[in-house]
Amino acid sequence: MILMSEQDATIANLKQKLDDHYRWPASYPFKFIVRREQVPDVLGLFPGENFSEKPSANGKYTGLTLEKVMQSSDDVLAVYEKVKVVPGLMAL
Numbered sequence: 001m002i003l004m005s006e007q008d009a010t011i012a013n014l015k016q017k018l019d020d021h022y023r024w025p026a027s028y029p030f031k032f033i034v035r036r037e038q039v040p041d042v043l044g045l046f047p048g049e050n051f052s053e054k055p056s057a058n059g060k061y062t063g064l065t066l067e068k069v070m071q072s073s074d075d076v077l078a079v080y081e082k083v084k085v086v087p088g089l090m091a092l
Contacts, residue, residue: 011077018073028076030066031092032083039064041086 022028034042036055039062043051046066054063070076083089 015073015077018076022070022073024073025069025071027067028070030064030068030079032064032066033061033090033092034064034086035088036060036062038086038088042083042089045082045085 032042036059039053042064043049049066049068052065054065056062068079070079080091083091
């Protein structure tokens with residue numbers, strides 16, 4: 001019997017929801033919120049990609065949106081794994 005960690009269960013649940021909702025390949029909207037000074041850190045992870053940016057009302061945070069055609073739920077999860085290196089990043 002293999003026990004899944006809570007994090008593994010969360011990832012498996014997200015993967016299942018993605019597969020239930022999307023038919024791959026599909027356009028997937030990634031939405032991130034970061035402190036204003038961290039925007040270059042996120043953009044640097046995706047060279048050549050076009051993000052839309054929306055500053056918060058007080059200018060302290062920026063919302064970043066990337067619409068990208070993904071081949072599978074595994075590809076979506078790989079992007080979320082990639083952005084984990086940015087401290088404090090919130091993925092929606």
